[in-house]
Amino acid sequence: MKNFQIIKALSSSSAVASITKDTSVMFIAGGTNLVDLMKKNVVAPDKLIDINALDLKKIEFLNGKVSIGALAKNSQVAEDQSIKEKLPLLALALAAGASQQIRHMATVGGNMLQRTRCPYFYNTDMPCNKRVPKSGCGAIGGTNRMAAVFGTSDSCIAVHPSDMCVALAALDATVLVEGPKGKRQINFTDFHRLPGNTPEKDNTLEIRELITSIEIPDNNFTKNVHYLKVRDRSSYAFALVSVAVALELKNNVISNAKLAMGGVAHKPWRLTETEDFLKGKTASEDIFKQAGKLGMKGARGYGDNDFKLTLGANAITEALTIAASK
Amino acid sequence: MSKTSNINRVDGFAKVTGSATYSAEYKTPGVVYACLVGSTIAKGRIKTIDTKKAEWAPGVLAVITHLNVDKPSGYEKAKDKHNFGQPLQIFKDDSVLYYDQPIALVIADTFERMRYAASLIKADYLKEEHATELKKAADKEKKVETDKGNDYHRGEHDGYKNAEVILETEYTIPTEVHNPMELANIIAKWEGNKPVLYTKSQGVEGTRRSIAGVFGVPVEDVEVHSEYIGGAFGMGLHTWPYEIAALIGSKKLNRPVKLVLHREQMFTNVGFRPYTIQKMGLGATKDGKLTGLTHEAVAMTSSYEDFMEGTVNMSRFIYDCANVSTRYRIVPLDTCTPIWMRGPGEATGSFALESAMDELAYKLNLDPIEFRKRNYAEKDLEQNKPWSSKFLLECYEAGMEKIGWKNRKNEPGSVKEGNWLVGYGMGTGTFGCYRSPTSVKAKFLADGNLVLQCSVNDMGPGTATMMTAIGAEITGFAPENVIIEMGKSGLPKGPTQGGSATTSSVGSAVHDACNLLVSKVMTLASQNAAFKGIPITDLTFENGLISSKKDNSKSISLASLINSNKPEDFEVENLSKAAEEAKKYSIYSFSVHFVKVLVNPNLGKIRLAHVVSCADIGTVINQKTSAGQMFGGAVGGIGMGLMEALEIDHRFGRPINNNFADYHVPVNADIEKQEVFFVNKKDPISNPMGTKGLGETALVGMAPAIANAVFNATGKRVRDLPITLDKIIETVKV
Incomplete structure (x- = not known):
């Protein structure tokens, strides 16, 4: 790791003003991902703006929505009694991520900005278009068990590693950001992006923009929800495939459905077609099996990750079954 | 159950409170920090290596590569580098034999400056085609004529083929790494021409011999400390290039050098359980009697050492079977050398054998335990x-x-x-x-303690606790009055900790030394005026008191006996070995x-x-x-x-x-x-x-x-x- 400066920001506007146009200055919050990346020389900023002193930690229940500050800790949100009651899907997804120690450090905003866990991204001796544009994709033709099956490109098949973001994508959250041009809002499902020819960009955040909070509209997804995470061990492992399901059931008829998947794409993968298919149907084993198949339509394997096509369909079916039975 | 059979781990408190000192934690005045820079190719030669930026970086004291190394004198003497036991000679020349092979040593005044300087080193290579995939390198397969490498046959060769029911299957295990919590680490220094190492070693005496060989110094001049080990699982059975590198660096700077591998290097530079492909052929009668068993294994090794383990050995004796064949081959690949990892050989072999036994049990429609009972070996047919x-x-x-x-x-x-x-x-x-020959010194101190000394390590199984229990049991001392001194050179010579042999070797030596010590003290006591006319057989030794069995008013405390005699009368050093009968x-x-x-x-x-x-x-x-x-x-x-x-x-x-x-x-x-x-x-x-x-x-x-x-x-x-x-x-x- 090279020497770097660290400066404590006292307001979000001063934090934003400290950032230069290149990547030599970066924000740091919990640091659970950034510090790793710096140790491994994947990123090497000259200056870090420590935003932990900013007043962005609150969880507020406002009229028609819940607002969560970007600096709220993952564990703080996951263990908040009102979040557990009103947004149980978010609490479940957060609890499935990382370890308790990491959740105590990691923030909501930082979680959204964590980089892929693709091994080729982390190993600076390997080609990776995301780390070094135009250096090639090591994962295509390489070891790609964790890789994406949706929305891939010839330059990148990495997946976004977050659990929390999968739930937020399903719950129609909005991201609030502040930048030199002022404040703006981004639909959560538009926040992360597909790799295309510019996989170095994970999201649509502009340089010098700071995430200040997320907002989740009120909904009735308080009962029939589930976050199913399929992984190689029972704790502290990234998802091979995960499914966030939120259902509204009336007399076993699905009046509303939200589904998103993790571990399958460069962004949390919302399954709108499957949601439309489910609406108005009576919950049944057969319908959920059909939904699983529909959800994985268009998926493409890259060798080691071919199993995700079957696993993904089965996971959708399983998550729907569990959510409906609650 | 004896009173010592369930004592607490004697070093448990020190370990959980952090007061136990691991190798890299020794307070060493003037210590400087080193790390190894690894190659980024798997095979070839270093064309150029640019160390200038690193040398000019703040705080850097030395950058050592094959171009400027002062080669240890033992490199020349080790003529055939392909013999096992002569590990990679670090910085010997420009050759790269595996990915992440150390190509430079960077030493700086602080840890952070050392790591930064290391990131500035860049090498260019003349790449050669590498082979790292066992399945695609079968043409390099070789048989090594050793006890482990020789083919074994009992009865008919591949006799399973003539059986009523036959199973032929193939199994693979991938490379697995030890990766204990405590990273491989060393503090190396020189006292004149004598190397002093605080290092993670499972065998103090073995490390001394390796270091003596590499640096051309007498074994007795090598001082090794490895008193606490945070897990090793076999990786501490080898003296690795990083240890040699630290000593080279320390010699150059004439300062103590601390080198701790980073976690990634634990996967590439300190051995692993080798990738192994196994073929099983099992034959049985329809009623479940094994008639033939063939076990073949092909395992990886490195290009510069022939590593072998007992992968096929278990198949020779564990079941009652008349016709058994085993074959074992190794394939050199462009990787670091494998090393024994917990259950070495048998862990790999049992996966194939016990999976195949299960498969055959299904073929025979037998309960797997019933099938094993029908083939229970009443004696060892391999050794007869x-x-x-x-x-x-x-x-x-x-x-x-x-x-x-x-x-x-x-x-x-x-x-x-x-x-x-x-x-x-x-x-x-x-x-x-x-059971290996082991020396232990036991001594009674006037303050009421029993000291047991042996150079053996305790990598975690509880060796010190075992020594305490056996010593306390034999002398009647309370476990808290037993002091263990271990894990460093200069103590009576103990074995390497490996092969599940420590309790058998060291425990026996403690047992023997303590018995001899008690006898010696009893003999001395019997000559004391207090016991005039009492035969030694009528004396007892309990709770630090020697007394007459018949008249317990006649007694002497061990402490008073020690104070009135020479201290050396109360110590015994004894070499303990297995009996011929065994x-x-x-x-x-x-x-x-x-x-x-x-x-x-x-x-x-x-x-x-x-x-x-x-x-x-x-x-x-x-x-x-x-x-x-x-x-x-x-x-x-x-x-x-x-x-x-x-x-x-x-x-x-x-x-x-x-x-x-x-x-x-x-x-x-x-x-x-x-x-x-x-x-x-x-x-x-x-x-x-x-x-x-x-x-x-x-x-x-x-x-x-x-x-x-x-x-x-x-x-x-x-x-x-x-x-x-x-x-x-x-x-x-x-």
Whole structure:
């Protein structure tokens, strides 16, 4: 790791003003991902703006929505009694991520900005278009068990590693950001992006923009929800495939459905077609099996990750079954 | 049960409070910080190496490469570098033999400056084609004429082929890494021409010999400290290039140098369990009598050392079978040399053998335990000797009872709990019991303590606790009055800690030295005026008091005896060895692991609902440390069965999961219920305490137990470890 400066920001506007146009200055919050990346020389900023002193930690229940500050800790949100009651899907997804120690450090905003866990991204001796544009994709033709099956490109098949973001994508959250041009809002499902020819960009955040909070509209997804995470061990492992399901059931008829998947794409993968298919149907084993198949339509394997096509369909079916039975 | 059979770990408090000093933690005035820079290719030559930026970086004291190294004198003497035991000679020349092979040593005044400087070193290479994939390098297969490498035949060669029922199968295990919590580390310094090392070693005496050889100094001049070890699992059985590098750096700067490998280097530079392909051929009569068994293994080694282990050995003796053939070949690949990893050889071999036994049991429609009982070996047919003791049947019985084997059905997939498929499986483990010549010094001090000294290490199994228990038992001292001095050179010579032999070797030496010490003191006491006319046989020694059995008013305290005599009258140093009688017997530990799995076939999820490990290890010296070792070994076996694999991208010859986030080992949540059980019957032959070994059998046989349980649950036979979920679910296109 090279020497770097660290400066404590006292307001979000001063934090934003400290950032230069290149990547030599970066924000740091919990640091659970950034510090790793710096140790491994994947990123090497000259200056870090420590935003932990900013007043962005609150969880507020406002009229028609819940607002969560970007600096709220993952564990703080996951263990908040009102979040557990009103947004149980978010609490479940957060609890499935990382370890308790990491959740105590990691923030909501930082979680959204964590980089892929693709091994080729982390190993600076390997080609990776995301780390070094135009250096090639090591994962295509390489070891790609964790890789994406949706929305891939010839330059990148990495997946976004977050659990929390999968739930937020399903719950129609909005991201609030502040930048030199002022404040703006981004639909959560538009926040992360597909790799295309510019996989170095994970999201649509502009340089010098700071995430200040997320907002989740009120909904009735308080009962029939589930976050199913399929992984190689029972704790502290990234998802091979995960499914966030939120259902509204009336007399076993699905009046509303939200589904998103993790571990399958460069962004949390919302399954709108499957949601439309489910609406108005009576919950049944057969319908959920059909939904699983529909959800994985268009998926493409890259060798080691071919199993995700079957696993993904089965996971959708399983998550729907569990959510409906609650 | 004796009063010492369940004492607490004597170093437990020091370890959990952080007061135990591990190698890199020694306070060493003037110490400077070093690290190794690794090659970024798997094979070739270093064309140029640019060290200028690093040399000019702040705080840098030295950058050493093959271009400027002052080569240790022993490099020249080691003529044939292909002989085992002569590891890679670091910085010897420009050749690169594996990915991440050290090509430069950077030393700076602080840790941070050292790491930064290291990142500035860049090398250009003349690349050569590398081979890192065992399956594609079969043409390089070679037979090594050693005890381990020679073919073995009993009865008819490949006699299984003539059997009524035949099974032919192939199994693979991937490369697995030791990766103990404590990283490989060293503080190296020179006192004149004498090297002093604080290092992570499983054998102080072995490290001394290696270092003496490399630097051309007398063995007795090498000082090694390795008093606490945060796990090693076999990786500390080798003297590695990083240790030589630190000594080279220290010599150049004439300062103490601290070098701690970073976690990624633990995957590439300090050995691993070798990738191995095994072919099994089993033949039996229709009623389940084994008539032939052939076990062939092909394992990887490095291009510069022939590493071999006892992969096929268990197949020669564990079952009663007239016709047995084993063959073992190695293939040199462009990697670091493998090294023994917990249950070396047998862990790999048992996966193939015990999986194949399970497969054949299904073919014969027999319960797997019943099949094993029908082929129970009443004696060791390989050596044609009786067992010293064997309570394997007791292990089977205990395990069946605890796991609920009666609930198992032979038909796969026929037992369910809710939506979960239930499967039961078992696997047998064994490991030879060895005893090495060991010296221990025992001495009584006037302050009421007993001191036991031996250069042996304690890498975690509880060696110091075992020594305390045996010393306390024999002298009648309280365990808290036993002081252990161990893990450094200059003490009476102990063995390397490995092969499950430490208790047998060191425990026996403690036993013998303490008995001799008590006799010596009793003889001295009997000459005291207080016991005039009392024969020595009428004296007792209890609670530090020597007294007449018939008249306990006649007594002398040990302390007063010590104060009125010379201190050397109260110490004994003794070399203890196995009895000749032991050679007439075949001495093995035995274990059986039982597993109950719950499988969700749609998600491939395998839950370990219950794990039971039963072992015949002779006398159990300490229930707590033994149980701890058995739990840990079993968990290691679970990792082997379900998770562990070093993934290599063979295009580059580089590992891609060389970190703890991607290389998985089990977590608590993976194992829902775990139990261990010991037969705890004394072996009459092995050693004075009647112990056998534990460390290895604790792991051997677990991986096949899991594979067999998964088959019983799902009907899917996984022959390639680890059993990840993608091997369970169907991978059909949607």
